[in-house]
Amino acid sequence: MSNKSQLILLSHILLLCFTGTLKSQNTKKLNIIVFGAHPDDCDNKFGGTAALFAKMGHNVKFVSITNGDAGHFEKGGGALAKIRRAEANEAAKRLNIEYTVLDNHDGELLPTLDIRHQVIREIRNWNADIVLTHRPVDYHPDHRYTGVLVQDAAYLVIVPNVVSDTPPLEKNPVFLYLQDPFQKPYAFQPEITIDISSTLDQKMYGLDAHDSQFYEWLPWTEGKLSDVPEDKSERLVYLKNKWGAKSNITPEIRKSLTKWYGNEKGNAVQYVESFEICEYGKQPTDEEILKLFPMLTSKQ
Numbered sequence: 001m002s003n004k005s006q007l008i009l010l011s012h013i014l015l016l017c018f019t020g021t022l023k024s025q026n027t028k029k030l031n032i033i034v035f036g037a038h039p040d041d042c043d044n045k046f047g048g049t050a051a052l053f054a055k056m057g058h059n060v061k062f063v064s065i066t067n068g069d070a071g072h073f074e075k076g077g078g079a080l081a082k083i084r085r086a087e088a089n090e091a092a093k094r095l096n097i098e099y100t101v102l103d104n105h106d107g108e109l110l111p112t113l114d115i116r117h118q119v120i121r122e123i124r125n126w127n128a129d130i131v132l133t134h135r136p137v138d139y140h141p142d143h144r145y146t147g148v149l150v151q152d153a154a155y156l157v158i159v160p161n162v163v164s165d166t167p168p169l170e171k172n173p174v175f176l177y178l179q180d181p182f183q184k185p186y187a188f189q190p191e192i193t194i195d196i197s198s199t200l201d202q203k204m205y206g207l208d209a210h211d212s213q214f215y216e217w218l219p220w221t222e223g224k225l226s227d228v229p230e231d232k233s234e235r236l237v238y239l240k241n242k243w244g245a246k247s248n249i250t251p252e253i254r255k256s257l258t259k260w261y262g263n264e265k266g267n268a269v270q271y272v273e274s275f276e277i278c279e280y281g282k283q284p285t286d287e288e289i290l291k292l293f294p295m296l297t298s299k300q
Contacts, residue, residue, distance in 0.1 A: 030058040030292065033126045034178075035119065035133040035150050037109065037142035038071060039064040039088040039101055040210040044243065045178035046132060047095060047203035048196025049273045052295045054096040055199070061098040063122050064088060065115065065146045070106035072212055073220045081106075083212055091209035095202065109142040111149050119153045120163045128157075128173045130292055132275065135177040135188065150175065154280035174292060175281035179248065179274045190274040192289060193256040194296070200271045204239045214239060244271055260296050 032053055036042040042050075042062035050060045068084035069077055085101045092099035102118055109115070123131055131154075136147035156162045157169045180188055196203060207214050215235065219225045229238050249257075253274050258266030277283065290297055 030129045030294075031127050032058065032060045032130045032132070033063060033123060033128045034061070035063050035065060035122075035131070035146055037065050037134065037140065037146040038106060039068045039084040039099075040091075040207070040213045041134070041143070042132075043091055043095070043203070043206050043210065046273060047091075047206045048199045048271065049194045049295075050097050051095050051199035051202045051206075052194065052196065056294060059098075059126075060095075061100065061122075061126055062088070062092070063119075064099075064101045065119075065149065066104045066106040066109055066142055067101050068106050070108075072217050075212070080212070084210075087210045087212060091206045094209055095206045107142065109145045111145045111152065116149050116152050116156075117163050119149050120157055121166045123153060123157045123173065124163070124166045124169055127169065130176065131173045131281070132176045132178055135180055135182070135276070137182045137185070138180060139182070147177070151278065151280055154278065172282045174284050174288075175278035177276040177278055179276075181248075188274075189276045190250070190253040190256040191277050192293060193253055193260060193272050193274040194293065195257070195261060195265070195269045195271070196273050197269060197271045200240070200244060201236075204236050204243070207239055207243060208236055214243070248272070248274075 030053065032050070034042040034046050034050070036045070041064065046062075050062070053060050067081040069081040071084070072080050075083065081101075081103075088099045088101050100122065102115075104115060104118075131150060133150040134143040134147040136144050136151065138144045138147070154175050155172070158172050160168045162168075176192070177188070179190070182188070215228045216225070219228050227238075229235050249270070249272060253272060254266065256274060257269050257272065260266070261269065284292060
């Protein structure tokens with residue numbers, strides 16, 4: 001083989017190696033874990049984005065800190081916990097994700113050391129790149145304390161001598177808060193906002209799996225149980241009208257949308273999920289956010 005042929009062959013090999021490296025970087029699977037206080041909390045706040053991640057080949061896990069055994073007006077205890085775990089498992093199938101329901105009592109959650117350790121193990125075992133949860137500002141104490149528990153884990157997940165039965169993470173994940181409407185001591189800050197228009201119907205289908213909540217318990221708490229359609233074919237329309245939440249797009253969220261999608265698309269989007277960066281954990285740059293949320297730079 002001539003020197004020229006050798007050089008050409010070498011250049012092809014280098015090009016293939018470089019391309020392969022780029023491909024492996026671009027196709028790295030992300031690990032996303034979301035903590036809700038109850039089965040259905042993650043679905044309602046992150047279901048559309050979870051479906052987008054799953055479609056792109058990434059790994060998403062929902063974790064309910066409690067088993068939901070108090071969230072009904074007729075059922076309760078172990079029987080209700082069994083129902084809600086089954087609903088969560090069905091929702092997981094519909095969203096193509098994983099779902100874990102921890103065995104802590106609904107309505108009795110406290111930020112104890114034992115439950116903090118449960119959270120740390122979940123984050124470590126999932127090798128999380130992104131962790132999401134409630135803000136510790138909420139009407140429901142279970143929501144507030146779930147936020148506290150995850151915040152308390154935000155640094156400790158990398159500390160080897162804490163929960164030493166589970167290997168620590170080598171890097172701190174990015175911790176994010178799920179959107180809420182509460183104003184004190186400060187309002188939710190929409191720093192990352194995702195267009196979920198293409199997965200809205202799938203999100204509603206996931207919520208539909210939580211029959212005991214969206215068709216029974218939540219309408220009952222509002223005194224609107226009679227508004228729920230009897231016909232199952234009409235229930236997805238009911239869910240979309242009630243939980244699609246176009247009205248959640250505040251001026252601040254619209255500004256976030258135009259930042260990430262540009263003015264034309266950002267001003268046209270109707271269905272979104274929005275997140276605030278927790279000041280604990282890794283603080284991502286805009287460039288890192290684009291890598292963590294690749295749907296921001298991909299056609300949906």
